[in-house]
Amino acid sequence: FMLTQPHSVSESPGKTVKISCIRSSGSIASNFVQWYQQRPGSGPIIVVHENNQRPSGVPDRFSGSIDRSSNSASLTISGLKTEDEADYHCQSYDGSNHWVFGGGTKLTVL
Protein backbone atom coordinates (compact mmCIF):
# COMPACT_ATOMS: atom_id res chain seq x y z
CA PHE A 1 0.00 0.00 0.00
CA MET A 2 0.97 3.65 -0.26
CA LEU A 3 0.68 6.53 2.18
CA THR A 4 -0.22 9.82 0.51
CA GLN A 5 0.46 13.18 2.12
CA PRO A 6 -0.11 16.71 0.82
CA HIS A 7 3.08 18.14 -0.60
CA SER A 8 2.84 21.30 1.49
CA VAL A 9 0.68 23.16 3.97
CA SER A 10 0.97 26.61 5.46
CA GLU A 11 -0.58 28.39 8.40
CA SER A 12 0.00 31.37 10.64
CA PRO A 13 1.63 31.34 14.06
CA GLY A 14 -0.82 30.53 16.84
CA LYS A 15 -3.20 28.70 14.52
CA THR A 16 -3.88 24.98 14.15
CA VAL A 17 -2.86 22.82 11.19
CA LYS A 18 -3.82 19.26 10.32
CA ILE A 19 -1.64 17.12 8.06
CA SER A 20 -3.26 14.09 6.47
CA CYS A 21 -1.84 10.69 5.51
CA ILE A 22 -4.15 8.55 3.36
CA ARG A 23 -3.63 4.80 3.13
CA SER A 24 -4.28 3.51 -0.39
CA SER A 25 -5.41 -0.02 0.45
CA GLY A 26 -6.12 -2.02 3.55
CA SER A 27 -7.45 -0.47 6.72
CA ILE A 28 -5.62 2.42 8.37
CA ALA A 29 -6.46 0.71 11.64
CA SER A 30 -4.59 -2.47 10.69
CA ASN A 31 -1.19 -1.10 11.70
CA PHE A 32 -0.05 1.74 13.90
CA VAL A 33 0.97 5.04 12.30
CA GLN A 34 3.97 7.09 13.36
CA TRP A 35 4.82 10.72 12.56
CA TYR A 36 8.29 12.25 12.27
CA GLN A 37 9.43 15.86 12.18
CA GLN A 38 12.47 16.71 10.08
CA ARG A 39 14.01 20.15 10.16
CA PRO A 40 16.32 21.20 7.29
CA GLY A 41 19.70 19.55 7.51
CA SER A 42 18.71 17.28 10.38
CA GLY A 43 17.66 13.70 10.88
CA PRO A 44 14.00 12.98 11.64
CA ILE A 45 12.65 12.85 15.18
CA ILE A 46 9.54 10.97 16.20
CA VAL A 47 6.65 13.14 17.41
CA VAL A 48 3.80 10.60 17.47
CA HIS A 49 3.89 6.81 17.70
CA GLU A 50 1.17 4.20 17.67
CA ASN A 51 -1.39 6.58 16.11
CA ASN A 52 -1.73 9.01 19.01
CA GLN A 53 1.05 8.51 21.57
CA ARG A 54 3.49 11.33 22.23
CA PRO A 55 7.07 10.49 23.23
CA SER A 56 8.34 12.26 26.31
CA GLY A 57 9.61 15.72 25.47
CA VAL A 58 7.20 16.29 22.59
CA PRO A 59 4.85 19.21 23.37
CA ASP A 60 1.18 18.40 23.79
CA ARG A 61 0.52 20.77 20.90
CA PHE A 62 1.25 17.73 18.73
CA SER A 63 -1.46 15.09 18.47
CA GLY A 64 -2.17 12.16 16.19
CA SER A 65 -5.36 10.41 15.19
CA ILE A 66 -6.80 7.97 12.67
CA ASP A 67 -10.11 8.14 10.80
CA ARG A 68 -11.51 4.86 9.57
CA SER A 69 -14.10 6.55 7.35
CA SER A 70 -11.44 8.29 5.25
CA ASN A 71 -8.83 5.56 5.83
CA SER A 72 -6.36 8.17 6.92
CA ALA A 73 -4.18 9.31 9.76
CA SER A 74 -3.65 12.92 10.77
CA LEU A 75 -1.11 14.94 12.66
CA THR A 76 -2.54 18.06 14.30
CA ILE A 77 -0.32 20.84 15.55
CA SER A 78 -2.02 23.54 17.59
CA GLY A 79 -0.66 26.91 18.71
CA LEU A 80 1.76 26.92 15.80
CA LYS A 81 5.23 28.30 16.40
CA THR A 82 7.82 29.26 13.83
CA GLU A 83 10.01 26.44 15.19
CA ASP A 84 7.39 23.94 13.97
CA GLU A 85 8.33 24.76 10.39
CA ALA A 86 9.68 21.46 9.06
CA ASP A 87 8.90 18.43 6.94
CA TYR A 88 6.55 15.87 8.48
CA HIS A 89 6.52 12.22 7.46
CA CYS A 90 3.97 9.54 8.29
CA GLN A 91 4.96 5.88 8.50
CA SER A 92 3.25 2.54 8.98
CA TYR A 93 4.05 -1.17 8.90
CA ASP A 94 2.79 -3.14 5.91
CA GLY A 95 2.34 -6.44 7.68
CA SER A 96 4.99 -8.11 5.51
CA ASN A 97 8.21 -7.08 7.20
CA HIS A 98 8.44 -3.66 5.57
CA TRP A 99 7.93 -0.09 6.72
CA VAL A 100 6.07 2.32 4.42
CA PHE A 101 6.64 6.07 4.52
CA GLY A 102 4.47 8.82 3.12
CA GLY A 103 6.05 11.29 0.73
CA GLY A 104 6.37 13.98 3.41
CA THR A 105 4.64 17.32 3.92
CA LYS A 106 6.43 20.65 4.10
CA LEU A 107 4.89 22.84 6.81
CA THR A 108 5.41 26.56 6.45
CA VAL A 109 4.55 28.80 9.40
CA LEU A 110 4.18 32.36 8.18
Add this chain to the structure above:
Amino acid sequence: QVQLVESGGGVVQPGKSLRLSCGASGFIFSSFGMHWVRQAPGKGLEWLTVISYDGSNKYYADSVKGRFTISRDNPKNTLILQMSSLSAEDTAIYYCAKASVGLWGGGLDVWGQGTTVTVSS
Protein backbone atom coordinates in the same frame (compact mmCIF):
# COMPACT_ATOMS: atom_id res chain seq x y z
CA GLN B 1 23.16 10.73 25.74
CA VAL B 2 21.51 8.39 23.24
CA GLN B 3 23.26 8.88 19.93
CA LEU B 4 23.73 7.34 16.50
CA VAL B 5 26.54 8.53 14.23
CA GLU B 6 26.76 7.41 10.61
CA SER B 7 29.96 7.37 8.59
CA GLY B 8 31.37 6.02 5.35
CA GLY B 9 29.48 8.09 2.83
CA GLY B 10 31.14 9.69 -0.16
CA VAL B 11 31.29 9.78 -3.93
CA VAL B 12 31.38 6.39 -5.65
CA GLN B 13 31.26 5.34 -9.29
CA PRO B 14 28.27 3.45 -10.70
CA GLY B 15 28.61 -0.28 -10.25
CA LYS B 16 30.96 0.04 -7.29
CA SER B 17 30.47 -0.81 -3.64
CA LEU B 18 30.44 1.20 -0.42
CA ARG B 19 30.26 0.31 3.27
CA LEU B 20 28.40 2.51 5.73
CA SER B 21 28.79 2.33 9.51
CA CYS B 22 26.63 3.56 12.35
CA GLY B 23 28.09 3.90 15.83
CA ALA B 24 25.68 3.71 18.75
CA SER B 25 26.06 5.07 22.27
CA GLY B 26 23.92 5.86 25.29
CA PHE B 27 21.74 2.74 25.13
CA ILE B 28 22.12 -1.05 25.17
CA PHE B 29 22.74 -1.51 21.46
CA SER B 30 22.54 -5.30 21.62
CA SER B 31 18.94 -5.14 22.86
CA PHE B 32 17.36 -3.30 19.95
CA GLY B 33 16.47 -3.82 16.31
CA MET B 34 18.12 -1.34 13.97
CA HIS B 35 17.06 0.10 10.60
CA TRP B 36 18.53 1.95 7.64
CA VAL B 37 16.44 4.61 5.91
CA ARG B 38 17.49 6.87 3.05
CA GLN B 39 16.35 10.15 1.55
CA ALA B 40 17.11 11.04 -2.05
CA PRO B 41 17.61 14.74 -2.82
CA GLY B 42 14.30 16.58 -2.50
CA LYS B 43 12.41 13.36 -1.81
CA GLY B 44 10.74 11.64 1.11
CA LEU B 45 12.07 8.93 3.38
CA GLU B 46 12.54 5.40 2.03
CA TRP B 47 12.88 2.45 4.36
CA LEU B 48 15.67 0.07 3.31
CA THR B 49 16.35 -2.70 5.78
CA VAL B 50 16.14 -3.89 9.39
CA ILE B 51 18.13 -6.27 11.55
CA SER B 52 17.02 -7.85 14.80
CA TYR B 53 18.85 -7.27 18.09
CA ASP B 54 20.93 -10.42 17.69
CA GLY B 55 21.36 -10.30 13.92
CA SER B 56 19.26 -13.41 13.34
CA ASN B 57 16.53 -11.71 11.32
CA LYS B 58 17.02 -9.33 8.41
CA TYR B 59 14.51 -7.85 5.99
CA TYR B 60 15.00 -5.66 2.92
CA ALA B 61 13.04 -3.34 0.67
CA ASP B 62 12.63 -4.66 -2.86
CA SER B 63 14.69 -1.73 -4.19
CA VAL B 64 17.85 -2.95 -2.44
CA LYS B 65 17.30 -6.68 -1.94
CA GLY B 66 20.23 -8.65 -3.30
CA ARG B 67 22.48 -5.56 -3.48
CA PHE B 68 22.57 -4.30 0.11
CA THR B 69 23.47 -6.30 3.22
CA ILE B 70 22.79 -5.23 6.78
CA SER B 71 24.85 -6.55 9.67
CA ARG B 72 25.82 -5.60 13.19
CA ASP B 73 28.73 -5.98 15.58
CA ASN B 74 27.20 -5.86 19.04
CA PRO B 75 30.47 -5.85 21.03
CA LYS B 76 31.51 -2.80 19.03
CA ASN B 77 28.06 -1.14 19.13
CA THR B 78 28.16 -0.79 15.36
CA LEU B 79 25.61 -1.22 12.59
CA ILE B 80 26.83 -1.84 9.04
CA LEU B 81 25.29 -1.41 5.60
CA GLN B 82 27.25 -3.00 2.77
CA MET B 83 26.09 -1.63 -0.58
CA SER B 84 27.01 -3.05 -3.96
CA SER B 85 26.10 -2.50 -7.63
CA LEU B 86 25.38 1.13 -6.88
CA SER B 87 23.56 3.32 -9.37
CA ALA B 88 22.58 6.97 -9.56
CA GLU B 89 19.22 6.05 -8.00
CA ASP B 90 21.08 5.18 -4.78
CA THR B 91 22.26 8.77 -4.35
CA ALA B 92 20.80 9.85 -1.01
CA ILE B 93 21.39 10.65 2.61
CA TYR B 94 21.51 7.40 4.55
CA TYR B 95 20.22 7.31 8.12
CA CYS B 96 20.48 4.61 10.72
CA ALA B 97 17.67 4.47 13.25
CA LYS B 98 16.81 2.54 16.39
CA ALA B 99 13.60 0.58 16.67
CA SER B 100 11.61 1.48 19.74
CA VAL B 101 10.19 -1.99 20.39
CA GLY B 102 11.16 -5.23 18.64
CA LEU B 103 11.58 -4.67 14.90
CA TRP B 104 8.37 -2.85 14.05
CA GLY B 105 6.74 -1.60 17.24
CA GLY B 106 6.60 2.01 18.34
CA GLY B 107 8.41 3.41 15.33
CA LEU B 108 11.99 4.65 15.13
CA ASP B 109 12.81 6.59 18.26
CA VAL B 110 16.44 7.55 17.65
CA TRP B 111 17.96 8.66 14.35
CA GLY B 112 21.43 9.65 13.30
CA GLN B 113 22.29 12.79 11.37
CA GLY B 114 22.89 10.83 8.19
CA THR B 115 25.76 10.25 5.80
CA THR B 116 25.62 11.32 2.16
CA VAL B 117 26.21 8.88 -0.68
CA THR B 118 26.63 10.21 -4.20
CA VAL B 119 26.85 7.78 -7.08
CA SER B 120 28.44 9.49 -10.05
CA SER B 121 31.07 8.87 -12.67
